Amino acid sequence: MTSRALENKPATNKRQAILDTALNLFVTQGFHGSSTAQIARQAGVATGTLFHHFSSKEMLLNELFLSIKQEFAEDILQVFQGLDLDTHPQRSLKASAQKLWNRAIDWAIANPIKQRFFLLYALSPELAVDVREQAMNSILGFISKLLTQGQAMGEIVTFPLGLMLDNCHGQYLASIRFFTDYPALGQDPLHREASFELFWRSIKA
Template identity: 30%
Template sequence: MNIKDKKRKIIINTAVKLFVERGFHGTPTSLIAKEAKIATGTLFNYFKSKDILINEIFKEVKTKQINFILRDFNKENKSKEKLKKIWDNLILWGIENPQEKKFVNYFSNSSYISDDTKTEINKNYKFMLEIFKNLISIKNIKNTNELMLIFNFLGACIFTGNYFCVTNEPYDKKLSRESFERYCKSIGLTEKD
């Protein structure tokens, strides 16, 4: 990694920490620069404004998250196996990246993240849309859409992950699996699906 990339990474890591601790308005660019041990002008050489900075951070964190989620994903054939892989990886990503998880939680629905950024990031999640379209077809689920099932799935997964973060208990595969199976039962998903 060259010096420019290292400095950019330091800026992003510092900004994530400060945005999580202090919020958007409570984090002036001068503080980010000070904590990153760079001049404020140097910060603006990398990111022209605080709005651009937070959007670039969001893109980077979400890209790392999706790459983590998709580890070994293509090895799975059935929809339930694919969802289990996503479930496990998303929970583990949150446990292994607590600052980034908090950042995503705080800013996912924030007006600071532009619609263009959200649209760009959402394109990376098309694989989930395909899984749920397939499930609706296979299970002949009536009066619902893929997006609602995706949100239900992600909500159950995120709250399961939050359990381990809030309680500070180590990740328990059995407990996670029980929660996953409850979700699957709620939509009639079986081993053969």
């Protein structure tokens, strides 16, 4: 269902089938609970093919994580397409934040398994630490800039930045957990707006 424009990797169908299958199995059975043999079989390829595309099971996990994180980042950052935050700060910070918030919620609702995968493996010891940090910084760096700017404009409360970043992330995770548990409520304006309001009330000046 997902449009895959701009593929830079020479991804054959088999390679993508392996990634898709691994995603589902890692989420439902855990990393060590899903054997490479099972992944290969369910993807309709041979184990030799799996190890041709991924040098090890760990590398498969790492590449899967990075590809999903990138897909997420590319999607939500489109909210600010053609908008340079360094030179043109937002007039209405709240409106921008709400746009970003809603887009992120929408992505999670549209991609529940990928969201769940991220929830499960963002903290897991199976994932290489540098991969985790690399993925985090690409997104949190952007949010960090938004918060600092908001503080300078007097629209955002001035608590320690690191704490606020983790708090924003935590509230986002809580929201998408709620909406993936109750997908129907994701279309209910009352719940959608409440989820953003809870978030905004905590950080506004």
